[in-house]
Amino acid sequence: MQIVYLPKTKKHxxxxxxxxxxxxxxxxxxxxxxxxxxxxxxxxxxxxxSLKVWPYRVVYSIQPKQSLIVIEAVQHRKDIYR
Incomplete structure (x- = not known):
């Protein structure tokens, strides 16, 4: 699997x-x-x-057909789900 970061994730x-x-x-x-x-x-x-890395959360999706893990957000746990 390959890891891909969305542009907004790089900003986070x-x-x-x-x-x-x-x-x-x-x-x-x-x-x-x-x-x-x-x-x-x-x-x-x-x-x-969602993956816990205290005090942050990593939200990601898995795209098995393309063998990708897309990192969609990395934010503090109090902000990530808003």
């Missing part, structure tokens, strides 16, 4: 405190081996998954 990452970035990127890289490790979301985010 620039706003995150630098001390959290290594843990976030490490968790995202682990998705290549276990893409289903995140929690399935419901409601308006149905079909997407």
């Amino acid at each position: 990452l620039k706003k995150i405190d630098k001390k959290y970035l290594p843990r976030i990127f490490e968790a995202i890289e682990l998705l290549v081996k276990t893409p289903d490790s995140g929690k399935s979301l419901v409601g308006r985010l149905h079909g997407k998954r």
Whole structure:
């Protein structure tokens, strides 16, 4: 699987405190081996998954036909689902 970041996700990452970035990127890289490790979301985010990297959340989707993991958002847990 290949990881792809949406343009808005790159903007989110620039706003995150630098001390959290290594843990976030490490968790995202682990998705290549276990893409289903995140929690399935419901409601308006149905079909997407959420990965906890305290205090942030990574929202992503899996596109198995293209072998892609699309990172759709990385934001603080209090803001991500708004």
